[in-house]
Amino acid sequence: MFLLGIVGVSLDAAMQAVFIKFIEPLIDRVFVEKDAQFGLLLAGGVVIVILLRVIGNFTGTYGMEWTGRRVVADLRAELFDSYLALPATFFDRHSAGQLISKLAYNSEQVAQAVTNAIVSAIRDIMLVVYLLLVMLSLSPRLTAIMLMLVPAVAIVVTVVSRRFRKISRRIQDSMGDVSHVTEEAVVGHQVVKVFQGQDAESERFRTVNERTRRLHMRMIAMHMLSSSMIQIAAGAALVALLVIATRPGMLEEITAGTFTSLFFAMVATIPPLKRLTGVQTQMQKGIAAADSIFRIMDAPREVDSGSLAVQRVDGDIEFRNVSFRYDSSQRPILNDVSFAVPRGSVTALVGQSGGGKTTLAGLLPRFYNYSEGHILLDGRELAEYRLPDLRRQIALVSQEVILFNDTVAGNIAYGSLSGASREDILQAARSAHALEFIERLPDGLDTQVGENGTLLSGGQRQRIAIARALLKNAPVLILDEATSALDTESEKAIQDALEEVMRHRTTIVIAHRLSTIENADQVVVLEQGRVIETGTHAALLERGGAYARLYQTQFSHAAAPD
Template sequence: MSGPRMMMGGSAERSMDFKGSGKRLLRQLAPDGALLWTMLAAAVVSVGFSVAGPMVLGWATDRIFAGVVGRELPEGSTKEATIEGLRNEGDDGLADMLSGVGFTPGHGIDFTAVGQILLVALGLFLVSGALALVASRLSIKVINRSVFRMREEVQAKLSRLPLSYFDRAKRGEVLSRVTNDIDNIAQTLQQTMGQLINSLLTIVGVLAMMFWVSPLLALVALVTVPLSIFIAARVGKRSQPHFVQQWRSTGKLNAHIEEMYTGHALVKVFGRQKESAEEFAEQNEALYEAGFKAQFNSGAMQPLMFFVSNINYVLVAVVGGLRVASGTLSIGEVQAFIQYSRQFSMPLTQVASMANLVQSGVASAERVFELLDAEEQEPDAASAELPERPAGQVSLEKVSFRYDPDRPLIEDLSLSVEPGHTVAIVGPTGAGKTTLVNLLMRFYEVTGGRISLDGVDVARMSRDDLRSAIGMVLQDTWLFGGTIAENIAYGSAREVGRAEIEEAARAAHADRFIRTLPDGYDTVIDDEGSGVSAGEKQLITIARAFLSDPVILVLDEATSSVDTRTEVLIQKAMARLSHGRTSFVIAHRLSTIRDADVILVMENGAIVEQGGHDELLSAGGAYARLYSAQFAEAVAEVD
């Protein structure tokens, strides 16, 4: 397997490293350690007060029950005498039960004491709620800051990835990782982190209170815990691979949609709507199947955990009733314990029910980490060098390059270009013309030999310094959503004024058509350049290159997709732009290369001929064959 599928992490069936990826995701929170500890402290105190509540309410229940019992007994007697009388009458069961009740014969319910206890419980719950709100706000802040940093890391990583990564990756797949997967991580953390911490603290606090009230009942409540852990582990193991597949299918579907939307005109021209819809349906079906299986498997956890919780409740109620009957525990203590058993089971159920969210978030995190771990381009030299006087002299010395280690493309290529000269590069498709330019720009690194600019090895220069000296005008124009003025100004690394922008547009013969637009230079266009023609978009990119004022100019098939009139304008603009600059021109049009100082003919990654137009024609070699095949008809039309 090779290509994007291999690069994106292998087959969909491969199970992810849940534990490792989960730990790495949590490490993203580490820079906000102080906030995390504050949040944890607030959560501990909040849970502590919340856990104390049932015991306080149990005291109120005991007071009420003691008053009810005492009211029915004659005043003047004592608790001990009453119990002794019951035993003498043979009612040992009732005597045992009342032995655990703090009643006073003849005294009813002490509503003042009960009211004070309830006020204490209310205060505990109010403070617990306020601290829970503080913990929640801190949790949200930590999560948003962590996701903010993750987006920054991804953006920085994308700028460090080599061009080869984007050559192999589908754009929609990369966008899915940068947008959908990071959004899913944020949603997962927001919905689970605070609740998970609260649930775990509640489990610990409630368990401590349960052992304090009755170790026997606590052990009874713990009987179902191994069953809960077994269910969570089994369900999680079954559902995790489906979450991995779900997000892989999401990336593939996004890639297909992005490709079909970008090329929707071609899809219609070639009548491929049906095939496109069928592929969409296939990818959509795969996403549905993966999503259904993931949600169904993980969704089974909550009802199973509720079933276990009910078993726990029944066991505690039965054993607790027996302990009250024996007088070992009071009714209030059993009431508190039953609440604790519910509080104990509920966090376990909540943790289990969050498993699908956690698994989905970790699956997305692994996809983002795969991007962050992708092999980067070689870093710039520690001590970057710069030419003393940039003039545009380019030298290639025995340069070799291959995309695939087993398939050489360029071997032992040498070339010297003097400052200010125009070099035309021609040859059949796949000869290595564009690759040569990519090596000059350091989009790819040479596998052998060296390329130098004004005597300095480009490998010793920083990429920013190198590329700032080179202006490119490509066949595929690229514009972004914004005004035309902003698109032209994009060519300069410094702040430029409107006068400089308009001067660059005039030099590129773009000023005239720009002024005919509704808002002139302030006309807003989208990233596809809607509202302007292909030739006009090309003129805008040339104006952008003018503004960058490069030492070296690269023109890669810049006029291959425009009409003859626009081509004339573009040729004039490029002639002005290339004047006094070293220029590399990759083109098939005769008008582009006839006046070049040197014409290089490339075949199979090697320069097989070089010289002037007339010289190469008279030689009757590879250039002459290309001329006969590609240019003879064009010359006839011009003449």
């Protein structure tokens, strides 16, 4: 298709030049020599030229557009696949709005460069070349005047292109900021309204929006400047042509038809030369956009150096002197953490907010790689397992429930669970005490939940997430505040279901509400990234340490009169 596009665009440009070439015999033979028969032949030639140009324009534009859109579709698919393969540390450094902008806005800039810009560039370059050939066939001496344009075009392309690319990068970054500010305002619309942040958000948006507008105006000014320089150079060349062609020596050499055809050919070179400066703008935008996309596609993927393949582990977990810090933090989030989680047991991680509980649980599926120490699963280092095999052993219910814009059944049987039978999905929903509200939905399991489950309540979303974890039937279960969005009655029902499920799995529970982990086999108390206490609920209460103080604080608040 690309070659077809090249041929079509070339044919279109050639026919435009041929049409101008027809001016010479039209004037000299038809009007000067009064050759009527040749006039009829020329009219037939014009009809053929028009038909060939229509064919060339259609095949050229369609072929180049097809090729360009295919390239952009593949580029977007690869960028999206890159998002899925990048480590969690990458998303810590980039906002969702900026990443979405690269997939939508930046890739569209590439699309414009590889479709409209390339089509226009090839057509205009070929047109200039063909017009020069026409002019050379008419008068090589006068055609040399066109060479006056070459230095001007070269200077414009060299100097302006650098400026275009620099401004384009800044525009793309600014568009990422626009998307980021918009996303925050839309997602947090309830907080914005309750805390009356409309004016502040409007001001934030106006700031980034105005910055984007100014950058676009600078781009337009540069484009108009370059176009004006080309027009001035072309005007000088036309003046020189008129001065030289009207000298007595030249008037003896050229006919009226030759001069007219030459003049029209030279005038016809001005629009494509001006358009080429516009093409340069699009090309530099596309290059800058492609550069930002390729930087993401070339970013390091999740490290998966493991070679151990396993179908199902027993579930023995051990943390040995584990330390961890985020790339942007000097202070360690976890410091010399050690404890064991026997297979089939329930271990609760408790402590003040910011103590490192969620981070510690996130090391198990290797969302992050710990900097020191060892984490063993069935006596083998986590890094020894192939990443897909390791994550197949783990089910996760996070405090931030993620649901997709799909049906209830599609959210329960998500990803690798998509082949689950209807009966298994129903059983998982029943075990999570979700079936009671699912049956009341308009289409039951086939009800669309909306973006991130907006059509469901917080407790309903959390129960669907728990049903998803139950359906996976993994030997290791991580519950990160899994009952935090449930009311007291729902929480009791879920606790009954979870206790039954946890008997057969190695479970790590992260909980701020200590009443939910009284039956845990082991409680690990974290404070500022360190393990300060380990034991059962009863033993830690009897010890009267940090856990006992946390427990007493919570229950003294709960017992306080309203």
